[in-house]
Amino acid sequence: MKGSDGPERWIRPEIRELAAYHVAESGSYAKLDAMENPYPWPGSLPPALVREWQERLAALELNRYPDPAAPELIRGLRRYMAVPDDAAVLLGNGSDELIQLLLMAVAGEGRSVLAPAPGFSMYAMISRFVGLPCHQVPLRWSDFSLDLDATLDAIERQQPAVVLLAYPNNPTGNLFRERDVERVLEAAPGLVVIDEAYYPFARASFMDRLGRHPDLLILRTLSKLGLAGLRLGMLAGSGDWLGEIDKIRLPYNINALTQATAAFALEHAATLDEQAGRIRRDRDELYRQLARRDALGVWPSAANFLLLRCPPGRAGEIHRALFRSGVLVKNLHGSHPLLDDCLRVTVGTPGENGRFLEVLDHALGGS
Numbered sequence: 303m304k305g306s307d308g309p310e311r312w313i314r315p316e317i318r319e320l321a322a323y324h325v326a327e328s329g330s331y332a333k334l335d336a337m338e339n340p341y342p343w344p345g346s347l348p349p350a351l352v353r354e355w356q357e358r359l360a361a362l363e364l365n366r367y368p369d370p371a372a373p374e375l376i377r378g379l380r381r382y383m384a385v386p387d388d389a390a391v392l393l394g395n396g397s398d399e400l401i402q403l404l405l406m407a408v409a410g411e412g413r414s415v416l417a418p419a420p421g422f423s424m425y426a427m428i429s430r431f432v433g434l435p436c437h438q439v440p441l442r443w444s445d446f447s448l449d450l451d452a453t454l455d456a457i458e459r460q461q462p463a464v465v466l467l468a469y470p471n472n473p474t475g476n477l478f479r480e481r482d483v484e485r486v487l488e489a490a491p492g493l494v495v496i497d498e499a500y501y502p503f504a505r506a507s508f509m510d511r512l513g514r515h516p517d518l519l520i521l522r523t524l525s526k527l528g529l530a531g532l533r534l535g536m537l538a539g540s541g542d543w544l545g546e547i548d549k550i551r552l553p554y555n556i557n558a559l560t561q562a563t564a565a566f567a568l569e570h571a572a573t574l575d576e577q578a579g580r581i582r583r584d585r586d587e588l589y590r591q592l593a594r595r596d597a598l599g600v601w602p603s604a605a606n607f608l609l610l611r612c613p614p615g616r617a618g619e620i621h622r623a624l625f626r627s628g629v630l631v632k633n634l635h636g637s638h639p640l641l642d643d644c645l646r647v648t649v650g651t652p653g654e655n656g657r658f659l660e661v662l663d664h665a666l667g668g669s
């Protein structure tokens with residue numbers, strides 16, 4: 303009989319070394335670990351709109367492949383996201399897929415990616431999947447701003463095919479200074495991708511600068527706005543770049559249910575916009591509450607989450623206490639030296655935020 307050393311022999315060593323991406327079971331938890339909108343969709347729509355949406359879905363022909371061009375959805379996205387008329391757009395099964403397509407398209411001998419750290423974990427993971435070295439330039443210690451000298455230096459030395467900047471950054475929540483980003487745009491020899499996943503909460507964007515920078519691409523998603531379950535991301539920028547990346551996109555990557563639902567949701571975006579406004583206000587309130595607690599450090603955030611620093615050595619214990627009380631947050635301790643003792647909490651409903659604070663206080667007081 304044939305031995306079963308197949309995976310050891312054939313799966314690339316850098317893939318075998320990886321741990322599978324872990325997603326926590328949520329059940330009845332207050333799920334404050336994944337930057338989701340806490341208000342249900344379609345549950346937060348008026349009943350008449352829910353019926354209208356259901357009728358739209360019922361009229362689909364799911365025996366057919368989805369429309370690969372998705373014209374109606376693209377019109378809605380361009381309008382909602384204020385994409386300049388002369389920019390092209392490419393849709394992905396979440397922005398994660400677009401990052402994957404982009405990196406697959408540039409991967410090869412002598413190519414690399416550059417991103418600040420700590421940053422969005424997918425950048426380094428996907429780089430690894432496609433065999434690209436990912437150079438990580440540490441952010442400044444005090445306020446997580448770009449270390450411009452170190453970044454320009456690394457760009458000069460590494461000549462990266464792609465620079466990835468999350469704006470605002472995850473998991474630190476800050477917007478990099480505009481003039482720092484401009485300097486990176488001027489210096490980078492290849493693509494610069496500005497990932498605006500948290501645009502609904504930051505409302506700061508480089509979208510209107512697409513025309514000025516031919517090698518700039520803007521990445522957006524519906525996930526953080528409130529439709530994470532649909533999996534829809536959008537890349538906007540020059541048709542010269544996007545036309546090449548489009549060649550490796552699988553033809554039916556945006557399914558028909560997602561196309562119809564996203565187009566419908568964008569026609570009725572007021573509910574989502576109101577929720578984003580509420581989340582921004584609740585974020586600022588949660589920030590004030592946390593800043594008042596002497597035992598904690600907390601940073602201002604332009605996103606729908608807050609980064610906080612626990613007393614030294616206590617992040618794991620506090621994370622467990624929250625978990626035991628049904629509140630899921632992300633423990634970042636150990637993921638990067640700048641994030642020692644740090645937790646990241648997504649802004650939930652006022653009730654969830656209150657429950658988080660209550661359990662946090664109990665854990666802080668409890669030793």
Ligand SMILES: *Cc1c(COP(=O)(O)O)cnc(C)c1O
Nearest residue numbers: 396397398422468472499523525
């Ligand atoms: C959450 C997040 C994304 C992921 O978006 P999807 O569209 O859900 O794949 C992309 N970029 C950053 C920085 C994020 O935090």
